[in-house]
Amino acid sequence: MFLYMSTPLFISLTFFTLVSATIHLHPLDPLNAMELTRVQTIVERSHPGSAFHYIGLAEPDKSSILSWLATSLNQSSTTPSPRQAMTIIRHHNQTHEIIVDLLTTTIIYNRVYTGFGYPSLSGEEVTMAMKLPLTYPPFVISVRKRGLKLDQVVCQPYPIGWFGVQGKREVKLACYYLEGTVNMHARPLEGISVVVDLEEMKISKYFDRVRVAVPKAEGTEYRLSQMRPSTVRATMVNRITVVQPDGPGFKIDGHIIRWANWNFHLGFDVRAGVIISLASIFDVQKQEFRRVLYKAYVSELFVPYMDPTEEWYYKTFFDAGEFGFGLCTLPLEPLRDCPANAVFIDAFYAGQDGKPLQIPNALCVFERYAGDVMWRHTEIGIPGEFIREVRPEVTLVVRMVSTVGNYDYIIDWEFKQSGSIVAKVGLSGILEVKGTAYTHTDKIKEEAFGTLLAENTLGIYHDHFLSYHIDLDIDGEANSFVKNKLVTKRVKDNSSLRKSYWTVEKVTARTESEANIKVGAEAAELVVVNPNKKTKLGNPIGYRLIPRSSPASSLLSDDDYPQIRGAFTKYDLWVTPYNNSEKWVAGLYADQSRGDDTIATWSERDREIENKDIVLWYTVGFHHVPSQEDFPVMPTLSGGFELRPTNFFEANPVLNSRVPMPVNWPNCTSPHK
Ligand SMILES: *[C@@H]1O[C@H](CO)[C@@H](O)[C@H](O)[C@H]1NC(C)=O
Ligand SMILES: *[C@@H]1O[C@H](CO)[C@@H](O)[C@H](O)[C@H]1NC(C)=O
Ligand SMILES: *[C@@H]1O[C@H](CO)[C@@H](O)[C@H](O)[C@H]1NC(C)=O
Ligand SMILES: *[C@@H]1O[C@H](CO)[C@@H](O)[C@H](O)[C@H]1NC(C)=O
Ligand SMILES: *[C@@H]1O[C@H](CO)[C@@H](O)[C@H](O)[C@H]1NC(C)=O
Ligand SMILES: [Cu+2]
Numbered sequence: 001m002f003l004y005m006s007t008p009l010f011i012s013l014t015f016f017t018l019v020s021a022t023i024h025l026h027p028l029d030p031l032n033a034m035e036l037t038r039v040q041t042i043v044e045r046s047h048p049g050s051a052f053h054y055i056g057l058a059e060p061d062k063s064s065i066l067s068w069l070a071t072s073l074n075q076s077s078t079t080p081s082p083r084q085a086m087t088i089i090r091h092h093n094q095t096h097e098i099i100v101d102l103l104t105t106t107i108i109y110n111r112v113y114t115g116f117g118y119p120s121l122s123g124e125e126v127t128m129a130m131k132l133p134l135t136y137p138p139f140v141i142s143v144r145k146r147g148l149k150l151d152q153v154v155c156q157p158y159p160i161g162w163f164g165v166q167g168k169r170e171v172k173l174a175c176y177y178l179e180g181t182v183n184m185h186a187r188p189l190e191g192i193s194v195v196v197d198l199e200e201m202k203i204s205k206y207f208d209r210v211r212v213a214v215p216k217a218e219g220t221e222y223r224l225s226q227m228r229p230s231t232v233r234a235t236m237v238n239r240i241t242v243v244q245p246d247g248p249g250f251k252i253d254g255h256i257i258r259w260a261n262w263n264f265h266l267g268f269d270v271r272a273g274v275i276i277s278l279a280s281i282f283d284v285q286k287q288e289f290r291r292v293l294y295k296a297y298v299s300e301l302f303v304p305y306m307d308p309t310e311e312w313y314y315k316t317f318f319d320a321g322e323f324g325f326g327l328c329t330l331p332l333e334p335l336r337d338c339p340a341n342a343v344f345i346d347a348f349y350a351g352q353d354g355k356p357l358q359i360p361n362a363l364c365v366f367e368r369y370a371g372d373v374m375w376r377h378t379e380i381g382i383p384g385e386f387i388r389e390v391r392p393e394v395t396l397v398v399r400m401v402s403t404v405g406n407y408d409y410i411i412d413w414e415f416k417q418s419g420s421i422v423a424k425v426g427l428s429g430i431l432e433v434k435g436t437a438y439t440h441t442d443k444i445k446e447e448a449f450g451t452l453l454a455e456n457t458l459g460i461y462h463d464h465f466l467s468y469h470i471d472l473d474i475d476g477e478a479n480s481f482v483k484n485k486l487v488t489k490r491v492k493d494n495s496s497l498r499k500s501y502w503t504v505e506k507v508t509a510r511t512e513s514e515a516n517i518k519v520g521a522e523a524a525e526l527v528v529v530n531p532n533k534k535t536k537l538g539n540p541i542g543y544r545l546i547p548r549s550s551p552a553s554s555l556l557s558d559d560d561y562p563q564i565r566g567a568f569t570k571y572d573l574w575v576t577p578y579n580n581s582e583k584w585v586a587g588l589y590a591d592q593s594r595g596d597d598t599i600a601t602w603s604e605r606d607r608e609i610e611n612k613d614i615v616l617w618y619t620v621g622f623h624h625v626p627s628q629e630d631f632p633v634m635p636t637l638s639g640g641f642e643l644r645p646t647n648f649f650e651a652n653p654v655l656n657s658r659v660p661m662p663v664n665w666p667n668c669t670s671p672h673k
Pocket of ligand 5: 666
């Protein structure tokens with residue numbers, strides 16, 4: 001499932017470097033390589049031979065972060081930040097949760113987890129499991145029976161899900177045929193089921209049920225170097241770049257990024273991937289930074305396939321919880337994944353042995369100038385005058401790409417000077433396809449569960465549900481969630497020639513259940529307000545969540561096993577009170593989870609959320625009916641949402657924004673001077 005491009009780090013741990021490195025850390029900084037090594041040493045000492053499935057920051061409670069920030073503003077005091085690491089290991093076939101305090105270098109919490117579900121798979125065990133079939137005699141026979149070459153077969157591990165019975169820690173393998181292509185996902189070997197027991201690291205079940213033609217290699221190529229020049233020419237465009245002769249306009253100070261009127265903390269977690277925290281915007285009128293976003297990240301990514309047959313029913317993946325959205329992050333390619341003016345940032349995580357690994361260029365940060373307009377007006381109504389004011393839009397983008405097996409997810413966080421934060425996800429990569437005997441849709445007699453994309457190749461229907469954890473703190477923690485319902489009114493008293501109009505009815509959600517919403521089912525603005533603060537004119541200060549793609553909640557039945565585990569997909573939006581231990585919307589132990597630690601169970605308490613520190617969980621969903629254009633590799637399909645100030649400022653915050661100076665680049669002159 002993973003390409004190992006991560007670089008092992010060899011670190012000489014001296015007391016001096018550890019101490020000096022700790023003092024300048026921000027409490028939200030991801031664990032650095034030295035800290036990971038420290039955790040590994042301490043845990044390995046008490047639990048020798050552990051397999052590390054997770055090491056990440058044990059995030060301090062919000063109150064302690066905020067008080068650290070307040071005191072660290074005083075230059076004179078250099079309070080070391082609280083640093084603790086959360087570790088999930090497998091040791092003697094048991095799951096342990098261990099918290100290590102990095103300042104005192106001691107274990108402060110250690111318990112065996114006995115609930116349902118297993119920790120995320122480690123990259124190393126996945127790599128080992130993949131190789132098992134190639135030396136497993138029944139599999140070798142199956143490959144021969146199909147007339148295929150064993151050395152051209154590669155297998156990929158898939159979590160087995162939960163279907164009502166407690167399973168061992170196992171994965172299933174799906175195998176693919178490489179000959180004549182590098183697009184292995186396009187050439188599945190259907191009909192074979194391989195189950196691997198991960199504790200024993202051996203094949204525990206094996207079936208070869210049906211034989212289906214392996215789709216052909218022709219037409220599956222996607223490398224530019226292999227394309228015939230005549231086919232490339234039609235889509236050729238001229239040379240193009242973004243030039244900033246004065247360098248980027250942002251500053252990176254540790255993990256703090258300052259740009260234009262924004263500053264925020266940029267973190268990384270092996271499970272969540274990129275994490276945005278403590279985003280504040282400078283208010284020109286008030287002459288101060290104002291808090292907007294405490295924290296935001298992708299909490300889970302659920303991808304259920306819609307084929308209930310034996311070889312496919314279990315394909316209902318939780319990519320963050322089962323694999324690690326951060327673990328699947330691979331180095332970005334300069335000039336292609338990110339533009340010429342991008343700055344790249346490395347990330348660190350722990351391998352199965354607990355030792356630090358580096359992902360070079362895991363994140364990029366760049367200013368985007370895409371020719372868009374921030375605001376404008378032309379006034380031709382004044383006799384004798386022609387007024388035109390245009391402000392071009394420059395924004396700041398943080399990007400990460402996570403390649404979870406066949407799919408690539410391009411995760412963007414974009415900051416606008418006007419106060420908006422835009423979250424965007426782009427789906428690309430290779431579809432999960434199924435081999436079939438069919439070569440034309442006219443011949444398909446029974447239910448196919450997908451679209452015929454090429455001869456012998458079905459693109460199976462599926463969903464992508466990304467749940468975003470969005471902890472807004474609008475001018476402070478005490479916030480409320482308000483639905484501004486747009487309701488139709490009738491004119492009843494003949495006072496107007498109009499028969500109808502719409503108006504706004506504000507409904508504040510008092511408890512969790514009142515906030516659940518299927519966006520699109522009703523016309524409403526979704527607003528987080530600070531009910532304790534008002535603009536000078538008396539409007540509640542707020543931020544609005546605007547979907548940037550059609551919402552898509554789950555179409556599965558409530559009693560279907562994957563739906564019980566992925567219950568967050570029942571609504572597009574949930575609102576919960578802040579709770580530092582409610583981080584993963586489908587549960588901490590997502591592999592073979594049973595849905596007893598999901599937002600649906602947390603919310604059963606129906607806690608109060610009015611004028612409280614609240615968290616929004618918004619799902620960016622896609623029902624994916626594959627089409628032929630998605631084959632052999634899919635052009636990016638995007639979705640997302642915008643967090644937009646709504647009566648947060650007294651007026652347009654970019655009214656007096658400047659226009660960037662023109663760039664006189666050699667040999668680059670505008671024909672429309
Ligand atoms: C900074 O330190 C001074 C003196 O110790 C104290 O009075 C003040 O409250 C501190 N400021 C913050 C923001 O903690
Ligand atoms: C873990 O369990 C497997 C059986 O599932 C057993 O073969 C193995 O010895 C066990 N390992 C340890 C360390 O107990
Ligand atoms: C409105 O006008 C209609 C037609 O002139 C009349 O029948 C009706 O009684 C009026 N309704 C009111 C509330 O005045
Ligand atoms: C925080 O969430 C956890 C998990 O849902 C729960 O056990 C705990 O009681 C919650 N804490 C508070 C203060 O509600
Ligand atoms: C500009 O054009 C000149 C002459 O064609 C060439 O020598 C030079 O390399 C060009 N500069 C850039 C930056 O492209
Ligand atoms: Cu898809």
